[in-house]
Amino acid sequence: MNQVLHDAAPDFDQPIAVLKHCHGRIRKQLGTLERLLSHLPEHGADEQARQAAEAILRYFDKAAHLHHEDEEQDLIPMLRAVAQGEDAATLQALVPVILQDHKDMDALWQDLHEQLSLIKEGGAATLSASAVQRFVQRYTSHMEREESVVAPMALRLFSPEQMARLGAAMQARRGIGAAPQAQSKDTSAIGQAVADLRKDYGQASLSEDDVLDDPMLQFTKWFEQALKAEVNEPNAMSLATVAPDGRPSSRIVLVKQFDERGFTWYTNYESKKSQDLAANPQAALLFFWSELERQVRIEGRVERTSAEESDRYFRSRPLKSRLSAIASRQSAPIENRAALESNYEAVAQQAGEDPARPDNWGGWRLVPERLEFWQGRRSRFHDRIVYERQADGSWTRQRLQP
Structure with missing residues (x-):
């Protein structure tokens, strides 16, 4: 039921590829979740089911949240800083949907977390089919939305320096990569790179004739x-x-x-x-x-x-x-x-x-x-x-x- 070997992840100098790789791992865990749903009625919470539940819990309790933080704290703000015209309008419409997806998926996960924890401990052998279906559907549509719009936009708009900054932030969030001294230097580089963040404004104008006397x-x-x-x-x-x-x-x-x-x-x-x-x-x-x-x-x-x-x-x-x-x-x-x-x-x-x-x-x-x-x-x-x-x-x- 579980796939032990994982595809080699790309390096953080390709942060968009890393995010896409995370989507691949999410899809594998969603597949495991669906197989577990059909496995339980026939086999109960056997060793295979318990291992599957543990793997799903381990991923969505930690790795998925890091992925969401990558998007909310780094990718989306960086995109908003550089997007203009149609790209800016697309982000304005899409970002609230993405952020709401994160909240909804977290809520759906809490229901599944309790059920999977019992399966992991062998204390129960039931899993809500409707909860699994909603969770899988929401995650799948969410990832498709990001892969069709957000990732291509980032690849098109980000400079090599901005890609490096995004990758460094993702690395630091996971506590991996450079030694503490090197990380300190990298933090300095990130701080200096703030100068590259720009967003041009152009929605409206304001003239003396536009404003009221009071x-x-x-x-x-x-x-x-x-x-x-x-x-x-x-x-x-x-x-x-x-x-x-x-x-x-x-x-x-x-x-x-x-x-x-x-x-x-x-x-x-x-x-x-x-x-x-x-x-x-x-x-x-x-x-x-x-x-x-x-x-x-x-x-x-x-x-x-x-x-x-x-x-x-x-x-x-x-x-x-x-x-x-x-x-x-x-x-x-x-x-x-x-x-x-x-x-x-x-x-x-x-x-x-x-x-x-x-x-x-x-x-x-x-x-x-x-x-x-x-x-x-x-x-x-x-x-x-x-x-x-x-x-x-x-x-x-x-x-x-x-």
Whole structure:
């Protein structure tokens, strides 16, 4: 049932060939899985079945995940960086499908993993035919999609240096190849090769005649377009603060409201960002919508939202999110995850179904004084329109050079 000997794998200086070879090994394991399905009713969990189950488990528990990481962390980002025109449009449509395939296959594998583990131990001799069929079909169509579109595109677009970088990353992920000192040199080479990553922008333009007089209305217009384009987490924004000692820091938070007053988010008032804001009530926000090749930079002063606003938003959150906010001393050290879970369970037992907002949790609002709308353009000749608030509350607007 198992094929003991394997075809010799290509070297990592041919990373696309290595990925295709991985597909070949996946197909062999899928074939073993299908043969095991027909073997069990007649022979039960005999020695041959147990060996087959062990081989399938060994491959899909580790090697298949490494293959997915090769694609998600290296191949796809590198392709997105160099693809233009029709290639870029193809990737924009195809990549979400590939990533969803990975999630679905992982979920399907979890069901099979439990059944195969019992077979491996001789504790059961049953395997769900429907689960096997769904798993095999999903993997097969997934591999065909990659082999017909993704692999040829990479072979066509990647330079020898980019191929070498991809192969080195795949090698490092498997802990094989060069000695530690040589790997260190290779890491340096990879870091320098970042300069080769380029993506030309060209979806849209932005002129002085395109934008509205009020920057908040212009932001609303762009935000609505981001929603319509199904941008990944369009409400995610980078928040930059400065500590009393002058050290800047940034993190991603979610805007929960924006209107003529400004941009609002919620957090623990004892967190690092809140301590920074209490000492220096100036901050910067950044929205980056890569799917639309747009970003919006916002600067201004910050203020706490009213207790009534914070209460209203806190009550709107799911119960478990409210319990988490109460249980966590955000940014404070804790011994381990078990201690964190213990704190949560203690709060959950005492808080009831409608816990009140703790005093150390609430909202911050950035009142904008400067907003810059950035639209990516070809050859790095980008469009930048900036608004600045005047002393009387009005806004000026002008173009900046890229």
